[in-house]
Amino acid sequence: MPVIEFATFQASEALLANPDLALGALEILKNSQGFLGSWTGYDIDDKKTAHLVVTWDSLESHKKMQSGPSYPELAEKLRPTLGGPLTITHVEFDKDHTVAFDAPVTEILTTKLKDGKTKEELDAAIVELGAYFNATAKGIRQPQAHGAVLETPGTFNTIIGWDSLEAYTTTANAEATAPYVAKLFTVVDVKGAKIEFEKRV
Secondary structure, eight states: EEEEEEEEEEEHHHHHHOGGGGGHHHHHTTTTTTTTEEEEEEETTTTTEEEEEEEOOHHHHHHHTTTSSTHHHHHHGGGGGGGOOOOEEEEEEETHHHHHHHEEEEEEEEEOOOOOOOOOHHHHHHHHHHHHHHHTTTTTTTOOOEEEETSSSTTEEEEEEOOOOHHHHHHHHHHGHHHHHHHHHHHHEEEEEEEEEEEEO
16 A cells, blocks of 8 residues: 655745755655655645655655665755755555645645544544535545554544635535534544645656
């Protein structure tokens, strides 16, 4: 099963002024064994948080790349793009992740189980929320995907593709959405982001 790498950081002023600054690093990734594709984008709300998403055929392939001869060059190419610390996590999703990342707007929900809550309770809340979205939301892409963050037990990512920011906002602000979101919040702490991704290589 493919593993999705999420690399998140504050973009440097140089990167904001010239998005092509990242192309050298992306080219190195493209030529790495096990690389299957990548997307880059910025947080819609703050416009400064950069997101790099990389699909690897396995976690082992990414680890092999990190310990290989091309990694120092990759780090050197990335350095001028960074305006702050780089956070990297990995997720194995239960459904096709490309649907969400190829959409005009991608919503990423990072959820952490509250004390005493279980993955089964989270799964049930996600299924209910997804069924509601798919039955009522205009402009949502199917399927949505869900998976555990491999580095942090009890933490999960859910990715949802939307046709537009307006489509997301209309559903998020709908009165009928509130009970489903409230149930989710009883099980997990939630951090959300909305990103406009571009498929790079």
